[in-house]
Amino acid sequence: xxxxxxxxWRKTRKVSAPRTVLSRDLIVTTxxxxxxxxxxxxxxxxxxxxxxxxxxxxxxAHVENKEDLLDLMYDRVMAEIHVPVPEPExxxxxxxxxxxxxxxxxxxxxxxxxxxxxxxxxxxxxxRIAEGQLAIMLAGGVPPKVAALMxxxxxxxxxxxxYENSLYINRQRESGMDPESFMSDFFGQIGKFYRxxxxxxxxxxxxxxxxxxxxxxxxxxxxxLDLLLRALASHVQDSGPTTKG
Numbered sequence: 001x002x003x004x005x006x007x008x009w010r011k012t013r014k015v016s017a018p019r020t021v022l023s024r025d026l027i028v029t030t031x032x033x034x035x036x037x038x039x040x041x042x043x044x045x046x047x048x049x050x051x052x053x054x055x056x057x058x059x060x061a062h063v064e065n066k067e068d069l070l071d072l073m074y075d076r077v078m079a080e081i082h083v084p085v086p087e088p089e090x091x092x093x094x095x096x097x098x099x100x101x102x103x104x105x106x107x108x109x110x111x112x113x114x115x116x117x118x119x120x121x122x123x124x125x126x127x128r129i130a131e132g133q134l135a136i137m138l139a140g141g142v143p144p145k146v147a148a149l150m151x152x153x154x155x156x157x158x159x160x161x162x163y164e165n166s167l168y169i170n171r172q173r174e175s176g177m178d179p180e181s182f183m184s185d186f187f188g189q190i191g192k193f194y195r196x197x198x199x200x201x202x203x204x205x206x207x208x209x210x211x212x213x214x215x216x217x218x219x220x221x222x223x224x225l226d227l228l229l230r231a232l233a234s235h236v237q238d239s240g241p242t243t244k245g
Contacts, residue, residue: 024062028072039170040111074115075123080105083132091140092233099154103221106162110169113162141236150232161221
């Protein structure tokens, strides 16, 4: 059936697109998406507001400020890390699995490491992971003081490794190259430079170029992690697992 036209004297009302209903969860999700795509330096309250089609002032009804938003984003990332239920006979393996999972998660949100390095996380998921690490180590017989110190050292190890990776990612973004080509070109130049060094002054570096350049980021992370865990295991007493209380 042919539609009847609207009389010219009758004004039609334009239907507006539905406004996005803001929430803390949506703001954090948007902030994290921007961080992953553009890096921490590109993140601002104004930029998040633009992405949500609103003004910066409307965000402050849900988050206190940018620092608050970053803390919430950091804890959201920590929620992705799996914490196993302690098994005393597998405590060292479990701790290794937990830290490798943190390495994976931080690798997918590399710039978030700068937030973790700048503060002591106190969000529910950060506390969940700390509690889980303590439970695993204490169940395995690690002295409480050593276990407490190890939480800090493991966190620093994961964050610093992810931070270094974020620097490479940011340089890759600036170069306009794809990640694989950038890394191949960058480390290719480093290897070429090492090989060009005067052998009389740097005989060991020149001779060990292949070993110095061998291994990807995960290989190197696991190497360092295993050194830390081997040192941690040396503190376990022969008397067996410690108990709570």
